[in-house]
Structures are given as C-alpha cells and as structure tokens.
Amino acid sequence: MKLERLISIIYKLLNHDVLSASKLAEEFQVSQRTIYRDIDAICAAGFPVVSYQGTNGGYGMIDGYKMDRTLLGSYDVNTLITVLQGLSTVFEDERVNGTIERLQTIGPEHRTMNLSVDFENLQTDPEALRQLREAITERHVVRFDYINANNERLTRHIEPLRLHFKHRNWYVYGYCRVRQDYREFRLSRMLNFTRTQDIFEPHPEMLNEAAEAAVSEQQQQDQWKEVVLQVKPDALAEVMDQFRQGDKQFHPDGSMTIRIPVHEPLKARWLRSILLSFGSGVEVLEPTELRGVLREALHNTLKLYEEV
Template identity: 30%
Template sequence: MQVGRLFEIVYILLNRKNITAKELSKQFEVSVRTIYRDIEVLCQAGIPIYTSKGKGGGIGLLNSFVLNKSVLTKEEQEEIITALQGLRATNYTSTNQILTKLTNLFGTDSLNWIEIDFTDWSDQKKEALQLLKAAVLERKVIEFDYYNSSGQKAKRRVEPLQLWFKNKNWYLKAFCHTKSGFRLFKLNRMKHICLTNETFLRVIEPDSLTYLHEQKSLNQVSFTLRVDPSQAYRIYDECDEEQISKEETGYFLVKYCYPAGEWIYDFILSYGNQAEVVEPEYIRTVIKNRLKGALDKYL
C-alpha cells in the first residue's frame, strides 16, 4: 500500500505546484503524520521535495524534476502520447488519467492534436460499441438479432474478434457459431446485443479475415450519376476528387462504387429530381420503376 501511495504522491506533485499535507491525507485516507513520513521516505530516495509554510505554502517538487524515463527515446515518448491522444478522442475510458500521468512522467507538453465527435450518433450505438469493445477485450461470446440486406432477421451467436471501421460504417469481425465460420456483421443491423458468460480462446486468423475483406470488395456496385450543379456541396462532401468530372453544361458526372444493397437505390432517390442515373441500365430501370410506383400512390 505504501509503495503505491508513494508513486501516487509523486504523480500528484508532478501535476501540481504544491499541495498541503492535509489534502493528501484526505485523498489517501491516512493521517497527516503518515503523509509526512511518506515525504521523508521520498526525500531519502532522492526525490527533490520541499515544504513551505504560510499562505500558499505546502509540499512541492523542484520544477526541474522529471522521473527517469531513459528506457524510451524522445520519439518513442511522443508516439505513446500521440497514440493515447488519438485513443482519448474515441472516448476510450480512463485514457485521460493515463495521459496525464505519462505527460508528467515524460516532462512533455500534451498537445491535443485530434478530436472526434460522435454526438450525432444515438445513445444506442454508443452503448453497442462499448458493449462490443468489452466483449472483444474480455473474449466473451455474444448473442444478437441480425437483419440481412433483405430485412430477414436471424439469431446469431458469435465470438467477437475485432471492431472494424470502413467506408463510414462500423463492422464486427467474428466467428459465427450459427454459420460455423468467420463473418462480418454491420453494426447498424445488429440488434439486442447480449454479452454471455461464455469465454473463447480463438484469435484472428489473417487468411480468414483477408477472405472476408475480399468478399466485401467483390460485392460492390458501380454506377454513374449526372447531378445538378446545385448539389455541388453534397458531391464534394461525399466524394473524392477523382470520382468527379464536370460537363460543359455545368452538370457533374460522378462515379460511385459502393457495397451492394437496397440502400443504394434509396441513396440515389435521395437526390430527388437533382440527379439522373447514367449507367448501368439495370439501375436506371429499377429507379424508373420505383418512381412510377411512388407516383401511382398519388394518382
């Protein structure tokens, strides 16, 4: 207990100019006398701690002091801090405390280089990500209802191996007990996720996951839209520059390549009368029939 308390005291002093013995005793739930004994032990160990009396006084460290960190190079220290900042941006729990300790330990400034805001997500998705993270780290089997691209629901029992963010969507890489094989599950289609008490030992098999990635890439649909100039803001928000060309009329020709699914038609129709499918012909036909069907409901 004392060794752990001694390290905590040093971390506190690294983070604050000074602190009173009374504050420390309250934080560690020990007597003021015990705190002074700890300070004496630290001084004997060569930690340059000083005490000052009067208003604004207390216990402090010499400003020039940093803990020995020679095991890591300056570049390695910066990489660790940078990685933790990136992890903190995804709301990973306890990162702030770790980041503060290591910043003080390395005697470096913590430049906040990244921020990721998920405020447009529903609470349900945040909860699902937290639950899946726990399942992956704790190697716990999970169960959930899964809706395929046709809207059919099936119960799945899987060993979660890794969360994967790809093309604006979250996926779960897992070994599915139901299908007896590796599968990718789209997070948006996973409902009623339940963490079981059953654990597993399986690890990611690179060949299997490479196959999954290839399968995902094979199920792509390519199509071209002619889009009204009024939609320029949306085109440049959603597309890379190499996908876009401009006609003399001012209209945009935009080439898309997206995972296959019913959602593609909804995406095209979301442009209303501001876009037209140039190719392939079968997608033009599907859109034409859907528009006719929608019109029939109002006639």
C-alpha cells in the same frame, strides 16, 4: 496494484502543480495514510516531490523537472493525445485517460490544438459499444438480434474479436456461432444486446487477410463496376459528402460528372438509398441497369401515395 498506483501518482504530480493527499486518496480509493507512504516511496525512488503547506497545500514535482521527452517527438505526442481523447469520449475508459496523462508529461508545455477527432456516433448505442469492448477483452460471447441486409430480424451469438470504425459507423467482427463462420455486424442494426457469461477460446482457424483475398483477380474485376453520375449544381455538396474519392469532372454550367467504382452496384442497397436521397439533383448515366433499379424503387414508393 501498488506499483500501478505509484506510477499513476507520479504522472499526476508531473501534470499538476499541486495535488492534495485527500484528493489522491479519493481518486485511488485508499486512505490518506496510504498516500503518505506512497509519496515517501516515490521520493525514495529519486523523484523530487515537494510538499506545500496551507489550505491549498499538497504535493507537486519541483519546478523545472520533466521526464525524458526523447522517446516521442511533439508531433507524435500531440497526435496520439488527440486520437485517444476522441476514444475516451466514446468508451469512458479510465485507462485511456491514464495514458493521455502520461503522454502529456512528455508533450510540449504549450500544446496547440491543430487536430480534432470525434468518434461519437448518434446511430450507435454507446453502452453497447463499451460492453462489446469489454467482451472482446474478457472473451465473453455476446447475444443480440440483428437486422440483416434482407431486412430479416435474426438472433446472433458471436465471439467478438475486434471493433472497427469505418464509413462513419461502428462494426464488430467475430465468429458467428449460428453461421459457424466469421462475420462483421454493424452496431446500428443491433437490438437487445446482451453480454453473456459464456467464455470462448480463439479458434485455431482464425480468418486472416490472406484468406479474405483468396478470390481471383478476374472475379474481383467482374464484381466491380463504374457508376457514372451527372450532378446538378445545387447537389454538388451532397454528392461530394457521400463520394469523396470519385473521379470528378466539372463543367462550365456548374454541373459535375463523377465516376465511382462500386462493388456489385445492382445489389448495393446502400447505393440505391443514397442515390434516391439526392432526388432530381442527380441522374445515373451508367450502368443503364441501375437506372431500371431506381425507376422500379421510385414506382413502388409512388404506389404508397396514390390516394394522397
């Protein structure tokens, strides 16, 4: 613990002009006398610490002293700092802040911000996200109610292994004790999240990427279909926000035809919801079966408002 504190103090002195002993003592929750001893140890290790007297006095590194910057280039450092700052806003992790501070000591003195990353998502409970990360680190089983793709509310106990941020949402991947298999759960569908005191050990039959790719190439081709949409000019922005990777063809009248590969499109509820949200701005051209699925969904919706 003392060594970790000494290292942290060194990086803080490198990143600040002057830091008082009282501020350092408060941050590390030790006495000022302990900080004085720590400063003596840092000086003995060869770091040029300077003492400043007066009301705004304290400790700092001698002017011009910098740590070796050859480990990472300025581009690498700036990118790492930006990504870590995005994560720190989500997890409120002091260890991440400490890493940022260490990277700043080897970064350029005048850093220009040309990249910004925001991992925050209003659909995810930030406290559940932080609790999940702790559960993964400490190997705690977690319990929650989950709304699955069939809109069923079921209780799950999982051994969480890792968090994913994809498709603008957070997911947790782990071993589900109910299904006795590895599953992925979307955090926005979780209710009554609890981190239990039950500790788990990793299973020897850990699922890997090779096992996930065991489906034959022919089966994969059968499951993926091309969805073709005709997009009116007033719906271009909405469609491009949702389907950035589609094959786009623009027409003289301002409309667009876009082709999107989708896994089992007739079963994809997410695709149905997105297409219906476009209203009359988008028409499905192919597959024709998907047109029937959307027609039925619209018909069922209209039934709700027949008396209005």
